[in-house]
Amino acid sequence: MGKLSMVTSLLCAITIAVLAVATVDSEAAVVEHTFVVHEMNATHLCNTTKIYVVNGQLPGPTVDVTEGDTVVVHVINKLPHGLTIHWHGVRQMRSCWADGAGFVTECPIPPGSEHTYRFNVTGQVGTLWWHAHVTCLRATINGAFIIRPRDGKYPFPTPAKDVPIIIGEWWELDLIELDRRMMDGNFDDNPLSATINGKLGDLSNCSRTVEESFVLDVKRGESYLLRVINTALFSEYYFKVAGHTFTVVGADGNYLTPFKTDMVTVAPGESIDVLMVADAPPAHYHMIALANQPPEPDPQIPVFTSRGLVRYAGAAANNNGLPVPMPVMPNQHNTMPSYYFHANLTGLAHPERHRVPMHVDERLFVTLGLGSICRGQNTTCKRRRSPETIVVATMNNVSFAHPKTTALLERYYDGTSKGVYTEDFPVRPPRPFNYTNRDLIPPGPLEEVLEPTFKATKLKRFKYNTSVEIIFQSTTLMQSDSNPMHLHGYDVFLLAQGLGNFNAKRDVRKFNYHNPQLRNTVQVPRGGWAAIRFVTDNPGMWYLHCHFEFHIIMGMATAFIVEDGPTPETSLPPPPPEFKRCGTNADQTTMVTSLLCAAVVAVLAVAAVGGEAAVVEHTFVVHEMNVTHLCNTTKIYVVNGQLPGPTVDVTEGDAVVVHVVNKIPHGVTIHWHGVRQMRSCWADGAGFITECPIPPGSERTYRFNVTDQVGTLWWHAHVTCLRSTINGAFIIRPRDRKYPFPKPAKDVPIIIGEWWELDLVKLDGRMMDGNFDDNPLSATINGKLGDLSNCSGTVEESFVLEVKHGESYLLRVINTAFFSEYYFKVAAHTFTVVGADGNYLTPFKTDMVTIAPGETIDVLMVADAPPAHYHMIALANQPPEPDPQIPEYISRGLVRYTGASAYNNGLSAPMPIMPDQHNTMPSYYFHANLTGLAHPKRRRVPMHVDERIFITLGLGTICRGRNTTCKRQDSPETIEVATMNNVSFAHPNTTALLERYYDGTPEGVYTEDFPVRPPRPYNYTNPALIAPGPLEEVLEPTFKATKLKRFKYNTSVEIIFQSTTLLMSDSNPMHLHGYDVFLLAQGLGNFDAKRDVRKFNYHNPQLRSTVLVPRGGWAAVRFVTDNPGMWYLHCHFEFHIIMGMATAFIVEDGPTPETSLPPPPPEFKKCGAS
Structure with missing residues (x-):
């Protein structure tokens, strides 16, 4: 099937x-x-x-x-x-x-x-x-x-370019709620501004924040086809460009006789094509879209306007200091320019054009106005805008009752119209009156007689090939709006428009039979009329309505049934196969196909559990998106419109295929943080290490297997500072679906990050120049700043975790932040730590998680508190003074129990008690208490060591420019850098180290002499080194270089990472790509080989991809080089990476093809290749 x-x-x-x-x-x-x-x-x-x-x-x-x-x-x-x-x-x-x-x-x-x-x-x-x-x-x-x-x-002359100019309106009210309010007769709501191509324009501002304007870039002497469309719900618009004129050449998908004007008038539903020649002196010129409306006594609404800009190529950015010219606009209450504009348009006569039907089979006279119906089931009520009535819109005193559960076309086609619609739409109003008498606008005795009407679904049926003439007559009953009447399925000949009441004897002489406009939307002028003709040559059910949205909702509508003609070619065909009838979600074929697909997926899932791996495929579209927090809108970079990005959810042993499409103006790579990448170094995604960034507008496919890892990892961008918003969870489930702890009811990623207002690419440039004064504005939990952050009384949204009493939840906590370790707590709840970095841990109970950038911590939380609301807190920690101080970053979320009162029974949600942000010791104790889960299949710690490396982690300075000597101690002559063994890593920016290694062309790119110990021993954790002084001045000079370390395959390596207090005393979360390492021990102070080696845990150490080297302390790791390739090692504080606390390890091929790095896959794009 x-x-x-x-x-x-x-x-x-x-x-x-x-x-x-x-x-x-x-x-x-x-x-x-x-x-x-x-x-x-x-x-x-x-x-x-x-x-x-x-x-x-x-x-x-x-x-x-x-x-x-x-x-x-x-x-x-x-x-x-x-x-x-x-x-x-x-x-x-x-x-x-x-x-x-x-x-x-x-x-x-x-x-x-x-x-x-x-x-x-x-x-x-x-x-x-x-x-x-x-x-x-x-x-x-x-x-x-x-x-x-x-x-x-x-x-007409072919334009250099055509540009849609879409005029609309900005509404703050939810559009569904707006519809509901209008159906109830509430018309007090208004948009806040006009828009041009979605931009409010710089005449709109709030708290001195000026809205963005639409900008049209032009070249002098060239012509532009402006395709002006009015999508607004409420108003006609006047559109002008200062210093320029237009030639109108088309409307509603039909050509017009060219007509010169300096202003376009466009009603809702209309489209007007105009040529504009850029023939003014090169400069900047304002464009204006201004709504018009009838004057009093009509109901009055605010002025809606949007201002854009025409910007000439080569014009000075500041317009040579001159004011930007503004077009002179009509008074918004002067509706006559609209009448004259529309009345001056004619169709373009040519031999193949449709001919106006000169014989008329049916004539309709349709009045357009307002009326009222009684609320509820009442048949009598007070009028004159009484609260007992609902104001409605009418055609010939019938207010159209829209169906709500069925479609008219279906019922017509099936012959089941009974109880849905009738075919007795009146062809003339029930009583003639002076339709344009302005005394009818305000409530009064005459208006009161005419306003009563009724709701009904009355349609009009026509035989095929009927020649129809309709006179639309606007009325002034309760208001005097114009009416843009839109007939679906047809273009109609607009024979004439006029003011006042239509007079058949007089006004028929004005009919244009030679070259009338062909229109789908006919503007019936305020206090006037319009005459149209058409032939019913298109069978079906065709909606006719005013294109003012409130008039549609109020009932100014009907539908025309056009019967089939005498042949199949003149008849309505059956609904197409993909058409979904009312009450169904799919046609039968699609439904059966879907069921088969579901069955296949289920079979595959069962097979996968039994041992067969699957291919998990994603497409990541990386693009810009505007996001507003703390009263400011910031352009950020995201994947698939999500922050955090999509979760990659796989089972151990699966193959992963991710297609990355780069739609941002900067290069990007995606790194799969913690994935071992066994023999797939080409897919590691480390920018300029394993690949050059994916250029703007290009694509790249990553393919790799997930082997021998279970738990939580993550993925993120790995060039510049883009990882702040381009990141997401990477979950690996056990193949047999069994956990070494009670199976949770649900697992939930808890992604801790930071909110930056500064553009992330600019932030990277500032940090590379030694500027570290920038800070995020808040912490985030799953992209939410939380309700402790607010601006001008607007409270930020909090992440909410819904729980059921008695159930357990696996919280997959990830720190994606640039700057800080975080303390994470939930009031009145405890955690059991069960995993970290994609490996199981011995269960460890705690009331607080400490997590460094790059780490992932898996914790079980049982919802065992009394059902209520409980706050969760993510709080950044930082060293105390004399270290440089940064603001407090915090985000508050909520744990909400099912069935708990929405108001928490009037009580404040409990807050967890957090440590002082400057107390870093809880982090040390948390990490020191973790151990790996011992089991028979677990990898063994290498007891023999082939190579030992001692690496100091600290800061230093280099001289600016090409100077070789410079003042130190916070001098502007220096740039602060980060180092490993006093070498600050110089990142390549035009090539990738893996490519150069594989091709055997390292010359001029890197050397293989990374030092295995610091150049001089000293008291690494001496607090006196933090503040500038003589001792610090001796130790801080360093240099930039791309120094790597090469290892033979299957080498047993031990590294002691030693944090220093040189210029600052940060901890250092060290991340080695392509490997899990055994974390044998951590300690405070300077590492002492004789003393501290006794602390090494050889029995059940943690396996980690990111090792937190404590502030003023050390960490010891071991691993075996069993994965050939080029593997980046760096601190996961972003400013430390940019400053140079990094290197890369080259691991040579082993003796067999299975222990060697394969060639780059076919989809791999080498540096410089598009």
Whole structure:
């Protein structure tokens, strides 16, 4: 059945493609998109708002096609609400099922479901658009739909570039709530600003934070096709660019007779194409989008405006000190420019153009206005905007009742319309009156007589090929808005527009039969009328409505049924296979296929548990994203829009394949922290060590196996400071699904990090220059700053862990921070430490975890406290003075028991008692108490040592520039660096060490003389060395060099890491790539070989990939060089890495192919290769 589904889909796709080719010519294409609709936080005007977007974009992706193409769009709904996508203005000839009008042509796509739209684009050229078509979601779910001519020729000079100008509005109110409030007759809500291409513009600001403006870069002398679209819910807009004029050349996907103007007026739903020549003196010029509205006594709303910028190439950044010219805009209450603009447009006459039907079969006269209905079940009520009524919008005094559980097209097609709709939409108003009498706007006796109306789902049916004329008459009943009327599935001839009441004898003489506009959205002027004609040549169910969102919700709508014609080619076909009927989540084929897929997955899972490894595949898209914390919006770098990034969840023995797509303007690599990478050094992801960074716009695939490791590791970027936000958990589960501790109900990554406002690439540059004054603003738990952080009364969000009383939870604690060790506690709970760095530990009970950067600690927590809320705290520790001092970093989260009162029974959530942040001893004792879990299959500690290395870890200084001598003791003539045995590692920046080693070309790149002991012994932990002084001055000079250490295969190595107090007394979390090492002992003070070797634990030491060398102390490790390659060794404090506390170990090949480094895999990109 799975094969049948695939074959069916392929046949369907081929058939569509063949039909598309036959329809136009051999060059027609299939244009395919995937729209993932999801929630996203966006911050404007000092507030963060949850909005709904497509693919993380606002506006959404542009659909760019050529006339005659077939369009296929897969919509994946990740919202908690249903939605549809409407292709505004697309004719949808015989494809009404794809029109996307919610509850008219289809029921909304349920949350978590998908739907595919397929249709042809025929006989249209220009600008249309797409948008959500349920509730108010179109405010942010929208984008341009561009149709290019098949022959590539325009009836105007070909522009240098075309640019969508999408005018919209910024709402802080949730759009679903806005819809609900409007349905209840509440129209007091307003947007806070206009937008141009999603930007509010620099006229909007909050607390002196100026909003970003849309910028159009131009070159003098070139012409630009501006595709102006109004996506707003509420208003018409005036659009101008200072110092420039426009030539209007198209509207709604049809050409117009060129018309020169200095201002465009565009109503909601309309699209206007204009040419703008960049013929002004090169400088900066403001563009303005200004909403218009009727004057009083109409209800008044705030001024909505957005300001953008036209910026000439070569113009001075400061505009030569001159003010940027502003366009002179009409008064916002002057609606006449809109009338004159629209009245001056005419269609472009040419031989192949559709002809206006001169014979009329049916005439409709439709009034557009407001009215009221009684609340609840009442049949009588007070009027004049009484609270007993709900204000509604009407057409011929009928307020359209939208279906809520079914789709009109389905019911029509199935012949089951009874109880859903009737076909008696009135073709004229129930009573004539003076429609544009302004006395009807404010409440009064005349208005009171006319305002009562009713809700009903009344449609109008037409036979195929009927010639229809409609006069739309705006009224002034309760308000005097214009009305942009949009008919789905059709372009209509706009014969004329006028002011006042339509007079058939007089106004028919104004009809333009020669070259009227073809429009899908007709602007019926305020206090005026519009006359249209069309022929019903497209069978189906076609929605007609005003494009002011509040008018739609209030009921200014109906639908036209167009019957089938006499032949199959003039009839509505059945719904396509992928169409999902109301109440279903999938068609039968898809459902069966899904069940088969699920069965296959289940079988594979069972097989995997029995011993067969799987391939776990991910795609990581690395991209920029704006995030707001503490009242400021910061551009950060993330994977797949997540912070932290996706969790890689595998079983021991699996193969991992990760495709990394780099969409940021900087190179990046991904390192799989703690993964042994046995014979897969090429996949280690250490920037400039094992590979050069993936260039912007490029991709890279990492492939490796996960062998002989179980527990928690992590992954992160490994160039510059990008790991701060590009990181995530890497979980390895046991192959037999058995743990050496009680199986938890759930496991939860607890990723501790830091929030930086400074751009991370700039931060790296500042640290390389010896600037260490920058600090993060807060700690984070799973990306949340926590409610102890706030700005202007806005409290930051906290991470919340939901628990059930009596159940146990495996907390996988990871420290991704740059700067600090962290203390982690949960009030009233204890932990059992069971693992670290992907290896089991002897269970150890504690009430607090201490975790250094790079480490992972697995702890069991039993939810055994009385059901309530309990705070969790992550608090950074730091050495006391005289060490340099940094602010306190803290994040507070919450453990929330199921069934606990939302208000914690009125009590404050208990807080854990934390150590003083300057007390570093709890860290030492925590780490010193950990031991490995002894078991028969565990690797043995090498008792014989082939090579011993003693490495001091500290700071030093080098002279700035090329100077060989300079003043020390905090002198500006020096740059502070970090060292190992007094060598500060010089990182390559154009090549990768592994490549050079493998190719045998190390000359000029590295040497293999890393010192195995410091150049001079001294009292390494003397506190007097921290502050500048004579002794420190003697020891601090050092030098930069790329010195590596080479080992033969199968060498037993012992390293004593000795922290020093030279310039500071930090601890040092030392991370060796490609290896787990036996941590034999840790101690305070200077290592003494005779005394301290007695402390070595040979029985059950920890196996660690990151070893915390305590502040003012030492750590002893052993390992065997059984993994050939180039392996980076460095401190995991980011500033220590950048400063040079690093080296790399070369491990030679063993005697057999199985003990040798294989060649780079086919997908590996060498340095300099794109």
